Amino acid sequence: MLGLKLPTDPRWxxxxxxxxxxxxxxxxxxxxxxxxxxxxxxxxxxxxxxLVDQMTALAREEMGHFQMVHNRIRQRGxxxxxxxxxxxxxxxxxxxxxxxSRESRLIYRLLICALIxxxxxxxxxxxSENLEDTELSEFYHTLMISEANHYxxxxxxxxxxxxxxxxxxxxxxxLLFEADVMSTxxxxxxxxx
Numbered sequence: 001m002l003g004l005k006l007p008t009d010p011r012w013x014x015x016x017x018x019x020x021x022x023x024x025x026x027x028x029x030x031x032x033x034x035x036x037x038x039x040x041x042x043x044x045x046x047x048x049x050x051l052v053d054q055m056t057a058l059a060r061e062e063m064g065h066f067q068m069v070h071n072r073i074r075q076r077g078x079x080x081x082x083x084x085x086x087x088x089x090x091x092x093x094x095x096x097x098x099x100x101s102r103e104s105r106l107i108y109r110l111l112i113c114a115l116i117x118x119x120x121x122x123x124x125x126x127x128s129e130n131l132e133d134t135e136l137s138e139f140y141h142t143l144m145i146s147e148a149n150h151y152x153x154x155x156x157x158x159x160x161x162x163x164x165x166x167x168x169x170x171x172x173x174x175l176l177f178e179a180d181v182m183s184t185x186x187x188x189x190x191x192x193x
Contacts, residue, residue, distance in 0.1 A: 002118040002151065003171075005179035012123075012186045013130040019189025020136070021073075023127075025081035026190045028069040030120065033086070034150075035062035037113060045106060048161070054153060065143065072139065088192035089116060091181045095174055107162040111174055114154035116192070119178070121147035123191055 016023045038059040042052050073080055092115060096108040121144050128141035158167050185193050 002122055002148075003175055004118060004122055005175050006182045008123060008126050008182075009186050010126070010130075013126050015187060015189060016127060017131060017133075020133075021076075021078050021081070022084075022189030023191065024069055024073050024076075024078070026084055026193075028066055028073065028080055029083045030086075030191050031062050031066035031069060033089075034113075034116075035059045035066065037109075038062065041106075041109065050160070051157060054157070058150065058153075061146065065146070068139070072136070084190065086190075086192065088119075088181060088185060088190075092116070092174075092178060095177045103161065107158050107167060107170070110154050110158035110161070111167070111171055114151050114158065114171075115174055115178055117147050117151035117154060119182075119192055121151055 035058075038055040041055045042059075045051055070080060089112075092112050096112075100108075124140040124144035124147055128137050128144055131137040131140065155171070158171070187193070
C-alpha cells in the first residue's frame with residue numbers, strides 16, 4: 001500500500017529497542033516538525049481553503065502526538081533530549097530542484113510530506129510488531145494508522161493540485177530516490193535514520 005521500494009531492515013528494531021530514549025526524543029521532534037510543516041503550508045498557500053482546513057487539523061493532531069510521546073518520555077523518568085539533525089529529511093529535500101513555480105513547489109512539498117509519513121508508518125509498524133514493551137508496541141500500532149492516513153492525505157492533495165500523470169511520475173521517481181537514501185541509513189536510534 002505504501003509503495004516504499006526498500007523495506008526497513010528488520011535489524012533496525014534491535015537498534016531502536018536498545019536506544020529507546022533516543023527513539024522517543026527523535027519521534028517527539030518528528031511530530032513537532034510535522035505540525036510546523038502543516039502551519040508553514042497554511043502560511044504559504046492561504047488561498048487553498050481545502051489545504052488550510054486539512055493542515056489545521058493535521059497541526060492539532062501532530063501536536064497531540066507530540067504530547068503523547070512527551071508523556072511517555074516523562075513516564076519513564078526521562079526528559080526530552082535535544083533535537084537531532086534529520087539526515088533523512090535533508091536528503092529527501094535535495095531531490096527536487098530549487099526554485100520553480102509556486103505551484104510546483106507546493107507539489108514537491110506535498111510529495112515529500114507524503115513520503116515522510118509513509119516511511120513513518122512503515123517504521124511504526126516495525127516497532128509495533130517487534131518491540132517487547134507491550135505499551136509502546138500498542139502505542140506505535142495506533143500511530144501507524146494515523147501516519148497511513150497522513151500519507152494518503154498528502155498524496156491526494158498533490159494529485160488534486162497538480163496534473164495526476166506528472167505527479168505520479170514524480171512520486172515514483174521520489175520513491176526510488178528514497179530507497180537509495182534508506183540504503184545508507186538504519187544504524188542509529190532515529191525514526192527515519
